[in-house]
Amino acid sequence: MSLERPIVSVVTANYNGARHLPAAIRSVLDQTLSDLELIVVDDCSSDAGPALVAQAAALDPRVRLIVQPANAGPGAARNRGIAAARGRYIAVFDSDDLMAPDRLERLVRRAEADQADIVADNLLAFDDAAPEDGRPFLAVQTEPKWVSLAEIIGSSRMYARTPGLGYLKPLISAAALKTSGVRYDETLRVGEDYDVLLRLLAKGLRLRLDPACLYRYRRHSGSISHALRRDHLEAMLRADAAFEADTPDLPPEARRAQAARRRSLKRALAYDEVIGRLKAGDLAGGLAKSLGAPAVWPLLALPLTARLKRLAAQLQAPAAPERQPA
Secondary structure (H helix, E strand, O other): OOOOOOOEEEEEEEOOOOOOHHHHHHHHHOOOOOOEEEEEEEOOOOOOHHHHHHHHHHHOOOEEEEEOOOOOOHHHHHHHHHHHOOOOEEEEOOOOOEEOOOHHHHHHHHHHHHOOOEEEEEEEEEEOOEEEEEEEOOOOOOOOEEEOHHHHHHOOOOOOOOOOHHHOOOEEEHHHHHHHOOOOOOOOOOOHHHHHHHHHHHOOOOEEEEEEEEEEEEEOOOOHHHOOOHHHHHHHHHHHHHHHHHOOOOOHHHHHHHHHHHHHHHHHHHHHHHHHHHHOOOHHHHHHHHHOOHHHHHHHHHHHHHHHHHHHHHHHOOOOOOOOOO
């Protein structure tokens, strides 16, 4: 094991993640591939997170804590961690998630066997309240596959029926990343993982998807991805516009996928405005906006559909047995 040149640098951005941070740190340090470093970049947390990382670093020299001078978002935190990384590979890992004990070993083996610049695996998504009920995030496959730029874009439309490949947490060759010049867009608070993956593939890096579910993706109310706001959508539109300006020679299939994603973001913005007006009691304004944007009509049915599904589940549930009087 070499602390000067580990095989993998695990880069974790953390903001007020003290509740789940100890388990996340332990899942990294317990990897079968022990030649690693864990760089936790704290984004000005107000909880016990930095102290927890400092405690872990005192017990294990593979742990490094970097504290941001001001809160700047996950992209800036990851960029700082990447700049400090010494490993041959860089693995992006969120502070509220977990990974299987052999994940890094298997991904490195896959990267070297297939000569891939980037390797990712399927996610096992689980709810905080029911960790034993995890299910694969992507459709189950049995063989590894190469993922194209068009596939990444096409899977990342807002309100699409298929899960977005931009949620994947990649293992990236540090040398290839450095050569590409790609870094995280620090203006993005949501969608930054998708954006960096998009730009890496546009630069010619090759992404190999391993079929195994080795990354444990925790869903909970405090997750940034659960709190999509209008300013997030606007930032994603700006980032996509910048990407299109930077890559005028996109292949036709990727260009078509990009146009569809742009339409989906604009539709999501219109939907957000309609819902905002309705919640504010502006029924006339919400109706007028929806009439002017018929593309949002299917989205307006989503809350009603969800409520009907919950009602159907309640009606199908067995009734509780009547309690007999004592």
